[in-house]
Amino acid sequence: MTATLIDGTSIAAEVRAEVGRSRHGDALQAWHRPRTRCRAHRRRPRIRCVCAHEGARRNRGRAWSPRQSLLPADTSQDDALAVVRRLNNDARYHGILVQLPLPDHISEDTVIQSINPNKDVDGLHPFNMGLLMAGRPRFIPATPSGIQQMLLRTGNDPSGKHVVVCGRSNIVGKPIMNLLMQRRDGANATVTVCHTRTRDLAEMTRQADILIAAVGSPQMITADMVSEGVVVIDVGVNRVDAPMLTSTQCRRRQQPSLPVPGGVGPMTIAMLLQNTLNAARHSIHPELQ
Ligand SMILES: NC(=O)c1ccc[n+]([C@@H]2O[C@H](COP(=O)([O-])OP(=O)(O)OC[C@H]3O[C@@H](n4cnc5c(N)ncnc54)[C@H](OP(=O)(O)O)[C@@H]3O)[C@@H](O)[C@H]2O)c1
CATH class of the missing domain: 3.40.50.10860 (Leucine Dehydrogenase, chain A, domain 1)
Incomplete structure (x- = not known):
């Protein structure tokens, strides 16, 4: 098996095209019916x-x-x-x-x-975070939502997998944990969340089938901290020359991974647009969840 780079930019383009199409597609045609006279x-x-x-x-x-x-x-x-x-x-x-x-x-x-x-639309209000935790999400925070889509659209369904998340922030770590542990399609993972008080981080990360790193400091996850075949999602935006795991390291470990830039960032924007579409839909049809 050779290493594959997950191309966040092209997956984001796919999502954006879907959002664009639906603006003119069936779902939105309903908005333009004569009974909706309001401008x-x-x-x-x-x-x-x-x-x-x-x-x-x-x-x-x-x-x-x-x-x-x-x-x-x-x-x-x-x-x-x-x-x-x-x-x-x-x-x-x-x-x-x-x-x-x-x-x-x-x-x-x-x-x-x-x-x-x-x-x-970034799903960070406590009300929306509560809905996500309860398994009835309305707006899923854009970055975690983008990560889930990247996994699913590259054939890496998290169901039954051990997902290790490094970072417990409100905008990435906690929502991705809540999202991927839900009893629903596209989730059903066993999720471990690590942070600065985690005792042996490398021991945790080596157990991951899917490793999501959102720690805010560059090159913290090194090649010796991951196992063969792991899928690595690097959420970090750090101004350095290389992502946390260099391409060479990824190849050696034979793992799909995410380049920075061109990874999670474009997906975050795509999911924000998707959420905005949903918000507009909801403003017109509040009965639809
Ligand atoms: N691409 C995108 O669209 C996007 C979106 C959002 C964020 N980001 C990037 O993602 C990164 C994380 O963002 P964030 O907002 O989640 O960061 P944050 O609020 O700074 O949280 C960082 C988390 O990492 C943990 N951490 C830090 N150093 C660690 C270590 N040595 N070992 C284990 N855990 C450690 C911290 O643990 P403690 O809680 O114990 O302090 C904290 O939970 C940043 O680089 C940010 O720029 C990118």
Whole structure:
């Protein structure tokens, strides 16, 4: 068996094409029926980003350019909350994405909790996180959702597999754990979550059929920490010359893996668009989950 690189960019293009098609396809045709006279019902699904941190602006700005509310880095928490409240009440936007991280003087929890859960397309509001945990997700956080799609669309169904997740953040680690352990198609994995207090990380990672690394520090997982045939998803966005496992290391270990860039990032954006489509659908047909 030779090593394969999982091409996040082409899978993301596939998802984006599906989202684009459905805008004009059967599902959305229903929105345009004469009984929906309200102009709002004829609008295209739209997302708006709230961005108050130079780094966050740079990260997503290259790959896509949604409408943004750009706040100065020294914006007050009250001003940030006012922007989110305005978007909550603005029927032109079906989805709101608060770009993280926010500046240190703004509480991310407070801002995220102020988003209308029906427009919370990154699924980070506690209400949506609770639904995910209960196995009734409405908006699955975009990065974990992208990871799941990458696994499924490359024939790596996590069902019955041991998935080891390094990292327990609210935006990656916890939601991917909740997502993949559910009793449903595309999940049914046994999930172990590791963090800085995990005693022997290498012992854990070597047991993985699927290893998801979301630790925020480069080259932390080395070739000797994985077993033959493991599928490695590297979520980290680190400004270094090589992803955590170099291609050579991957080849030696004969494992499918993910290049950085061109991996999870494009999938995150694709899933945000998918969630925005769902949010728009839900705003018109709230009875549909
Ligand atoms: N491509 C994308 O779209 C995308 C999206 C989101 C995030 N990311 C990237 O993914 C990475 C992680 O993001 P995040 O927001 O989840 O990060 P985070 O909030 O900084 O969390 C990092 C997690 O890694 C754990 N960790 C750190 N060092 C460790 C070590 N030596 N051993 C074991 N666990 C360790 C931490 O454990 P403790 O909890 O014990 O501190 C923490 O749970 C970052 O590089 C980020 O830029 C990419």
